[in-house]
Amino acid sequence: MGTAALLAVTSPPCFLSSAKSRRLISTTLLPLLPSSCLTHGKDESRITKVRSNVNSVSTETKSDNEASMTGAAYDFKGATISLTGEILSSPKKVTIVRHGLSSWNEESRVQGSSNLSVLTEKGVKQAERCRDALINMNFDVCFSSPISRAKSTAEVIWCGREKPLCYLNSLEEAHLFFLEGMKNADAKKQYPELYTTWREDPSNFHVNGIYPIRELWGTAREAWKEILLTPGESFLVVTHKSILRALICTALGLGPERFRAIDVNNGGICVFTFNKRGEAMLQALNMTAHMYSDHVYQY
Structure with a gap:
């Protein structure tokens, strides 16, 4: 037949749920046969055999006490690491929002863990856009950093909801010592070597032997554990x-040297799902459609 094109059965893998098992319908590749071949007995036999294979269904059984699937993946053990070290009561979905524009964002100052940077008028509007975009989403708990700009954002988004709003110290921003509050241009002039390390090699940025970004990785793991071990299935994090x-990065198994490989805008939304082993799947990164339209999310 020579080199044959391949036709994929377009129906995506889907799952049939029953009390004791889930059945995975496999996607099968079919060879595209030239029309001239269709009259030959051997090729007709081959087509019949291929069609027969397409109709076959492979089944895999997974007991109820094992970790369940996440997203569209039946099982992705080893794709990421467990963030809990123990089996969860159920799979989880976590939506993470970066706070709205702050006064120090606007003034191009180094923020860090300072509580002096507050939500601007534009930042409040961004928080309102997040609230409206997530209006159809049901969350069991909202977790927020207690630092002002994040706390204010969470309060706007959570307004009108009756479920708990909890503040976690493990969601606080990195402590950047005496750079906090300085305009970036001034910090670069006064502390050129230190500032350059912070901007270009943040995992090796340190003050008096303290490495803020490396410590942040430990803080992030602590935050994940606090969030994922909370009763409920869907959480909002600000x-x-x-x-x-x-x-x-910790959810995906990346080290602090990858710190600047990811960026999230003010009001940007990220979404993770977790299986019962506490392993993560990143579903959405830095969603911002709601910043430019009346887009409402449903996922």
């Missing part, structure tokens, strides 16, 4: 960019 980067 926090800051640096710790958000650490949350994403």
Whole structure:
């Protein structure tokens, strides 16, 4: 037949749920046969055999006490690491929002863990857009950093909901010592070597032997454990960019040297799902459609 084109059965893998098993319908590749071959007996036999294979269904059984699937993956053990070290009561979905524009964002100052940077008028509007975009989403708990700009964002988004709003110290931003509050341009002039390390090699940025970004990885793991071991299945998290980067990287098994490989805008939304082993699947990164339209999310 020579080199034959391949036709994929377009129906995606789907799952048939029963009390004791889930059945996975496999996607099968069919060879596209030239029309001239269709009259030959051997090729007709081959087509019949291929069609017969397409109709076959492979089944795999997974007991109820094993970790369940996450998202569209039946099982992805080893794709990421467990963030809990123990089996969860159910799979989880976690939506993470970066706080709205702050006064120090606007003034191009180094923020860090300072509580002096507050949500601007534009930041409040961004938080309102997040609230409206997530209006159809049901969350069991909202977790927020207690630092002002994140706390204010969470309060706007959570307004009108009756379920708990909890503040976690493990969601606070990285502590950047005496750089906090300085304009970036001034910090670069006064502390050129230190500032350059912070911008270009943040995992090796340190003050008096303390490495803030490396410590942030430990803080992020602590935050994940607190969140994922909370009863419920869907959580909202409101926090800051640096710790958000650490949350994403730790969930995906990336080290602090990957800190600047990820960026999230003010009001940007990220979504993770977790299987019962506490392993993560990143479903959405930095969604911002709601910042430019009246988009409402449903996932």
